[in-house]
Amino acid sequence: MPVDFSLCLTAAFLLLSPVGAVISNRRAGSPILYTASLLFSAALAGNALAFLISGGEPSTDVLPLGIPWMGAHFREDALSAVFIVVINLGAAGASFYALGYGRHEQEPRRVIPFYPAFLAAMNLVVLADDAFSFLLSWEFMSLSSWALVMAHHRAPANVRAGFVYLVMASFGTLALLLAFGLLAGPDGNYAFDAIRGSGRAAAHSWLVLLLILLGAGSKAGIVPLHVWLPLAHPAAPSHVSALMSGVMTKVAIYGFIRIIFDLVGAPEWWQGMAVLVLGGITAVIGVLYALMEHDLKRLLAYHTIENIGIIFIGLGLALAFRSNGMPAAAALSLTAALFHVFNHSLFKSLLFFGSGAVLNSTGARDMEQLGGLIHRMPQTAVAFLVGCVAISALPPLNGFASEWMTFQAILLSPSLPQWGLKLSVPATGALLALSAALAAACFVKAFGVTFLGRPRTARAAAAIETDIFSRLTMFIWAGLCVLFGVLPALAIDAIGPAVLGLLGARLAPQLPISWYLLVPISENRSSYDGLLVFLFIALSALFTAIAVHWLGSRAIRRSAIWDCGFPDPSPLAQYTAGSFAQPIRRVFGTLVFHAHEQVVIPAPGDVAPARFHVTLQDPAWDGIYAPLASAVSFAAGRLNVLQFLTIRRYLTLVFVTLVALLVVLAIWT
């Protein structure tokens, strides 16, 4: 059965972890471990894909682990299979990339033992079929990824990132724990089957939704629970960053879908609206953060927040349509969300691989220290460019296909009966469009400042092309981005069974309609032909290039280079990331980040340079976390007295608590 196969391979990952601890100091340790991880994850992904294509029945398994009278339940259905493919495709890519990248790791002992454990934990989360196994795997996933974040623990920034991550992860698990407590009720039947059948969720649906948004949302990076994400994701080694950003956030999405769509069921329309609006805000705030950021890896991490917002817009739409009994539209929204989950895992991994290659050969993450890398790392630049185009949702790449489907779902909103939804869905559509446009601007900045122009530092000038494994991985992933942009029907048909299992409806199978066309609703309403767009773009670009080459370079003239008004040849005079972001910072930054620009011009006669300062404030830190931290610190200061009581006072505390609880029990029943 598929679930047994998946469990065996997950156990193999777990066994790999101690093996890694033993061999991590050997020279051959890292290649052996990453090759094994690559094989295991490829097998897992292949098995899940075969399960999806063959449309098999869900399989279950109970292992005698964990709570004695309950055991650990595992189940692999279509939804799990979709996410297993996402997880293990990302894992296979990261492992293959790490065959080259991992050689440069200074402290392999801090990475290699935790890497397979992290992969195992993510697989266990999507396989778990009871609340205990789910929470245990979830916490295991948090802890193993925390260990990877702390791999380079000597940098103070990484220590802080690890601390913030640990606090947020524990908080999120607490919220999930409480949510499962509400779902299981006083009988404490924590198997997912029992929760599904109980229908208890309806009584506390708003509380459950809030707790799940806190729990899964903090892991996925919903604004304002995102603060740990741009700190922790870049702190890890780049292949782990790719996994955390591209895959672990998707496991959080899985948790949300599993609980809200599968276990709770029967949503109210305002739940859809809440998720939708939250997704829209997350998308825009995430991309604005990214625009203000000039550290390449942190910029990518902020874009993860944006894409999580886009996915949550799809999920919110699916909830809204489902509550109004429109299964076809709900299926379209959910398919769009799941397709975007898959696409984002592809291009975000690709971009992190590219940033890892840049970091490896220049030692710099700050874009202001890079530049001109297209001449030194041409292959990386091409692959990175494909990733940039994909995440900017430009046709014919895969990011466009899934965002286009989300827009198709948004365009169905006039048929919704509630005015709240009628108004909020188009508004969210506007936010989505805004975030897509800003993302394109952001990646023009990222690619332009990093790869174009001239090198800004000696390190960037001395960069060399990265190793063959890294390049090969990036090209395969770029190829996948193109493939699923040109032929989205391949992925959508594989997602179909998962949507059918959750909503009782699915998009019509696309391949039988036509192998190159994407028809979400009906052919006379709208369709997207990725192949045609691709061919048109490719041919017109080819013709233009030929025409320019023939006509433009026929007459060769030699003359002094026009200096663009900058006779000073210093590379520092180039357009910087900060100057690129300035217009957008002025329009949005003053409102969202209280951006403040200050120009210091020295007095006449003074030879000091003029200076330009920009100060930004993070609304999430200042508005939520700083007050929260000071409140906790105040309470801790007050409660400090409790540490120094006599034993009799402690006993009195225990006694009074016990009696108080008994009195409550006596009054309650």
Add this chain to the structure above:
Amino acid sequence: MPDLAFDVAHLLAGSLVLVSLMLLYQDRLPALINVFALHAILLAASVAWQALVQDAPVLFVTAAIALGFKGIIIPGALRRIIVRLGIHREIEPVVGIGPTMLAGMALVALSMVVMLRATPAASPFAREDLAFALSVLLLGLLMMVSRRNAVGQVIGFMSLENGLILAATGAKGMPLVVEISVAFSILIAFIVIGIFLFRIRERFDTVDLQALDRARGDQR
């Protein structure tokens, strides 16, 4: 016969509660220890009766442990300790006998209300037993809270633990009872030492035994 079995169990458990209340107002340590020995003997009798009624011979072992350990050995040891510490003639002021007794009665009432309401489905045997056991437990806690002397606290804790054993034996078919009771007895030995260490630390600001030597005047 079933009526007699229930009545005797009821009588024994009820007298355990009564003796728990008696423990509350003993202000001389030797008397306190004697009443505690009586408490343990009543527990042993109660467990033995349960063994007879439930036809569970393992419970006799539990009863023997209760009788031997708590009825004879620990009270004897405690008597020797207080004689050695020279506190056997001291009167330990109990914080207001009247309020303490009223609080004790309130606790008994509370445990009756909670237990009888919470277990309507259980057999009357187990119900009464559990209610009495909870009262004994709460009275033991009350005693630990109201005493200043370490010996008083130890006795409070052990009477609390007697309540636990009463609860465990009242329900039918508890196979691990013997092991649990032995484990608890060992635990108690640890707690006795632990609380003494706590008290020593509170009084001398250290658990260093030299401080004890100094206090006893053995310093060379």
